[in-house]
Amino acid sequence: MSEIDPSIAIYVEETRELLAELERGLLDLENDPSDMERVDACFRAMHTIKGGGAMFGFEEISRFTHDVETVLDRVRAGALPVTRELLTLTLAAKDHILALLEAPAEAGPDLREASDALLDSFAAFLPEAREEAAEAQASPSQQHPTATLDGETYACEAEPGPPSIYWVRFRPAPRILHSGNDPVRLLAECDGLGRARVLRHGPMPDLDAPDFDPEETYGVFDVIVRTPCGGNDLRDVFIFVDGDSDVLVERIHRGTLRDADLDELVRALAGLDAAPPEVVLDALSQALSAKLAFITEAKARVAEKTARLTGAEPSKQRQTAPSTAAASTTLRVDAARLDSVVNMAGELVILQSRLRQAVQARDLDAAAAVDEDLERLTDAMRDVALGLRMLPIGTVFSQFTRLLRDLSATLGKEVDFEARGGDTELDKTVIDRIKDPLVHILRNSLDHGVEPPDAREAAGKPRRGRITLSASHSGGNVVIAIVDDGRGIDVAAVRKKAVERGLLPADADVSEKEILEMIFAPGFSTAEKISDISGRGVGMDVVKRNIEALRGMVELESVLGQGTTVTIKLPLTLAIIDGFSVVVGGDSFIVPLVNLRGFQERFLAGETRTVENMERMGELIPVVSLRRLFDVPGDQPGYERVVVTEVEGEMVGFCVDKVVGRQQAVIKSLDDCYRHLKWISGTTINGDGSISLILDVPQLVRFVRGQEDSRLHAARASRTLTQ
Amino acid sequence: MAKRIMTVDDSASVRQMVAFTLKKEGYDVIEASDGKDALSKLSGTVDMVITDLNMPNLDGIGLIKGIRAQAAYKFIPIVMLTTESQAGKKAEGKAAGATGWIVKPFTPDQLVAVVKKVLR
Amino acid sequence: MELHQKREGDRLTLAISGKCTVEHAAALRAALLEAVSAGPKLGLDVSGVEEADVTFLQLLLATALTMEREGASLRRSGALCEAVRQAAHVSGFDQTPPLQTFFADEERDG
Numbered sequence: 024m025s026e027i028d029p030s031i032a033i034y035v036e037e038t039r040e041l042l043a044e045l046e047r048g049l050l051d052l053e054n055d056p057s058d059m060e061r062v063d064a065c066f067r068a069m070h071t072i073k074g075g076g077a078m079f080g081f082e083e084i085s086r087f088t089h090d091v092e093t094v095l096d097r098v099r100a101g102a103l104p105v106t107r108e109l110l111t112l113t114l115a116a117k118d119h120i121l122a123l124l125e126a127p128a129e130a131g132p133d134l135r136e137a138s139d140a141l142l143d144s145f146a147a148f149l150p151e152a153r154e155e156a157a158e159a160q161a162s163p164s165q166q167h168p169t170a171t172l173d174g175e176t177y178a179c180e181a182e183p184g185p186p187s188i189y190w191v192r193f194r195p196a197p198r199i200l201h202s203g204n205d206p207v208r209l210l211a212e213c214d215g216l217g218r219a220r221v222l223r224h225g226p227m228p229d230l231d232a233p234d235f236d237p238e239e240t241y242g243v244f245d246v247i248v249r250t251p252c253g254g255n256d257l258r259d260v261f262i263f264v265d266g267d268s269d270v271l272v273e274r275i276h277r278g279t280l281r282d283a284d285l286d287e288l289v290r291a292l293a294g295l296d297a298a299p300p301e302v303v304l305d306a307l308s309q310a311l312s313a314k315l316a317f318i319t320e321a322k323a324r325v326a327e328k329t330a331r332l333t334g335a336e337p338s339k340q341r342q343t344a345p346s347t348a349a350a351s352t353t354l355r356v357d358a359a360r361l362d363s364v365v366n367m368a369g370e371l372v373i374l375q376s377r378l379r380q381a382v383q384a385r386d387l388d389a390a391a392a393v394d395e396d397l398e399r400l401t402d403a404m405r406d407v408a409l410g411l412r413m414l415p416i417g418t419v420f421s422q423f424t425r426l427l428r429d430l431s432a433t434l435g436k437e438v439d440f441e442a443r444g445g446d447t448e449l450d451k452t453v454i455d456r457i458k459d460p461l462v463h464i465l466r467n468s469l470d471h472g473v474e475p476p477d478a479r480e481a482a483g484k485p486r487r488g489r490i491t492l493s494a495s496h497s498g499g500n501v502v503i504a505i506v507d508d509g510r511g512i513d514v515a516a517v518r519k520k521a522v523e524r525g526l527l528p529a530d531a532d533v534s535e536k537e538i539l540e541m542i543f544a545p546g547f548s549t550a551e552k553i554s555d556i557s558g559r560g561v562g563m564d565v566v567k568r569n570i571e572a573l574r575g576m577v578e579l580e581s582v583l584g585q586g587t588t589v590t591i592k593l594p595l596t597l598a599i600i601d602g603f604s605v606v607v608g609g610d611s612f613i614v615p616l617v618n619l620r621g622f623q624e625r626f627l628a629g630e631t632r633t634v635e636n637m638e639r640m641g642e643l644i645p646v647v648s649l650r651r652l653f654d655v656p657g658d659q660p661g662y663e664r665v666v667v668t669e670v671e672g673e674m675v676g677f678c679v680d681k682v683v684g685r686q687q688a689v690i691k692s693l694d695d696c697y698r699h700l701k702w703i704s705g706t707t708i709n710g711d712g713s714i715s716l717i718l719d720v721p722q723l724v725r726f727v728r729g730q731e732d733s734r735l736h737a738a739r740a741s742r743t744l745t746q
Numbered sequence: 747m748a749k750r751i752m753t754v755d756d757s758a759s760v761r762q763m764v765a766f767t768l769k770k771e772g773y774d775v776i777e778a779s780d781g782k783d784a785l786s787k788l789s790g791t792v793d794m795v796i797t798d799l800n801m802p803n804l805d806g807i808g809l810i811k812g813i814r815a816q817a818a819y820k821f822i823p824i825v826m827l828t829t830e831s832q833a834g835k836k837a838e839g840k841a842a843g844a845t846g847w848i849v850k851p852f853t854p855d856q857l858v859a860v861v862k863k864v865l866r
Numbered sequence: 867m868e869l870h871q872k873r874e875g876d877r878l879t880l881a882i883s884g885k886c887t888v889e890h891a892a893a894l895r896a897a898l899l900e901a902v903s904a905g906p907k908l909g910l911d912v913s914g915v916e917e918a919d920v921t922f923l924q925l926l927l928a929t930a931l932t933m934e935r936e937g938a939s940l941r942r943s944g945a946l947c948e949a950v951r952q953a954a955h956v957s958g959f960d961q962t963p964p965l966q967t968f969f970a971d972e973e974r975d976g
Contacts (some may be wrong), residue, residue, distance in 0.1 A: 030759050030762045030766060031759075031761040033758055033759040033760035033762050037757060037759050056832050056916060064802075065802075067756070067800050067801075067802070070800050071756065071757040071760075071800075073829065074757070074827075074829050074850040075759050075760060075849070075851075075852030077756060077851065077852075078759075078760070078851040078853075079759065079763075080761065084791075085851065087785075131889040164773060195920075200821055200841055200888045200919070200920070200921065201814070201820065201821065201843060202840065202844065202845050203821055203822055203823035203824055203843070203844075204845050204846075204864070205847030205865065205866060205887075205888075205919045205920055206920045206957065207918070207920045207953045207956065208866065208919070209956045210956045210958075211952070211953070211956040211957075214956040215957075219956070220958075221955075221956065221957060221958030221961070222958050222961065223957055223958035223959055223961070223962050226961075227924065227927050227928060227931060228928060228934045229927050229928060229931055229935065230895065230898055230899055230902060230925070230931070230932040231899055231902070232928075235890075235895070235896040237891035237894070237921055237924070237925060238888050238891050238892065238893055238921065240920050240921075240924070244957060244958060245958075245960075250898070261863070262846070263845060263846035263847070263863075266837075266840070267840065277853065299972050406824065450826075477876065500818065562862065609892045673974055736952065819887060819888070819889045840964075866887065866917065866919070
């Protein structure tokens, strides 16, 4: 069964998706229990999970899901109402299935017990007379041409015996062919089970009869078959047509008969095509009785002679336990996107041959045209290739609906949660890594933001709080906003706490925005007491760090008494950045385009410092000399360009010798041994094979902010870089 | 010439399993994700259809009726995949023109046995 | 399914080949009707049949019955291919009186 391993990986992944879908459906049902389409979707999800479970070796999932599916089916049929209790239970079942899916190999006893506990709860929703009727394996069993063990026939199992003689009457439905079944095929199958003699009789219209429909089937087929197989094997041949067609299988004799005897039996059936079964059986037994003496003798002889006929093989269909590890490496990709990659690969081939022609002809114009086309194609290919890694953020959003539902119940708060822009796409890696920070922020919003219903009422707000999570594209970024209408952040309290924690001098003159920033400082928490929900020692500083590790930014805005908004800006992908290439001496650097605000120039006289101020549009902004910061060798020119960047509303300029131009940089992350280089987020290889360092602008800005007079740090930085 | 079988299921894992098994047996396989998709892909030689019953857009019963309505596919074998033990669903499928059924879960061997049983 | 008519004097031979399944049953019936009405000396060459289902065998039987009624008999010309032989054997058509001679003795000339 190892051959179906790839399917197992797909099953695991698919089940995860189905479970997420199920959860979304269940939560939607909570809002609108009458939405039958949702009920249907939930049932279908459960149905598919169950079906696959048994097929791909997740037997416990299949066992567990059976009753859950039945309950959902009853809801679907209108026999059960959608209640909160039922939804809660089904959500728990969903969690349990996920646990079973992720459990290694065979489910342990703990999980089985958990299954049973949940199933007990589900039992209440099952019909009174709970029919344990196992689904009949209606698919025809595999045929064992040598199988002779027929429970009915042999009292003594150990003793092999002779075959039996059966009479099969098959009267095909006139329109049997319209169901894709062909009587001849069925009869051939019958023939394959033993030695068969067939009599085709009954009506057959003339060729020119007006009511003759050549697509219909006429007459009766009476088969006398000598077979080592049981009657059920014969019945299985006709399993798909039984009901519409008349099928009768009767054993007329235990023991064998000669071929000539079979012919005689068949002849006895002539003219009995319309006779009822009793009459036919009577005729057959008469024909048989003539042979009785011989038959008894033959029976004894055969029983004696028959060598050990092979018994039915024990079923070998054990499926190997799936390896769940493989699932995490697969990614489902929109087929249209794959198609465009293939198309582009085709274009690439054409361009290559055009380029070769141009080179052979030494035709620079043609080569330039190829270059132009190649640029366009490369851009498009990059976008599509990155698109392959893109997933809608909604996959994470749906988990939050559940989270907030459970949390608000725990906290005794009432809250409406709305997620918008779930179809906004983000790099899979970013999605995977943004989840935890978002959970933390949402927990904070619910725990610290949204007030208890009574407090809200007292403040003249609706009892139910509101938390909105939205995602949208903005430039090269995805902006995620978490908005609550809670009590907001008390700036004075934050300031007090910051001072208490020694994060802020008591007399510091800082803006409200800066105070709010303190919330992201390590070791800061405004929660008065540590609750179960938030304040578990993981502070907003971790959130900020995690987001920045994704090259994102996080911002807080709050109006006391009205609510808080947390805004997260994330890059679309981690693999490539749009940047501007700048040169200092012999080194080149990349400034990410998202941070870039403009260029200026300045003339210098005398000694420069690492960090200076410069006037820009009537304001003084700090400028950093990359030459000094990174200790680039070479003389300071008297004229330099300043690259103006903005991070978190602050402008900082970087002095460089030359601005080269826009460049798409494929990020190569730094080796671990260079991780301590704070101001570099990575490197990239240029077209000419040289290397550029990608500036970590937020880090640099922070550095500038804290170290306006930073000779010391600059010196240290230069040392580390030159090591 | 290899026989062409269309497998219709909204579950990618089941489709994959069916396709994998049948391809290994030397059949050509076309995959469709639901009844609607299947009808849109139904053209040229299709010797057999294996379809799930519970599917979005167009379910298995609807698909069977849709296939039988086309002259070219009026008599091809159509096997439904079902976990429903209820006679109702099966009877509905049969009335719509299904050739047979396979009860899920099934093994690759069972699948091949049914295909060999009904495919001319 | 392909059909070819060959006429030698008053003897008509209809050669049937390819897939002789329900999809072609109506066409085959029309061809057989035409052949039967052309005269009593009809021979069928089924050596090129690749696939035969119940409709083909029924048409053979109906043709034989119709010709018997007219006092003629259906003749086989050419060898019996495996597809037809097997189909007729497992379904008992080869033992049906009007077709017994059609399916009997393997060798015969065209």
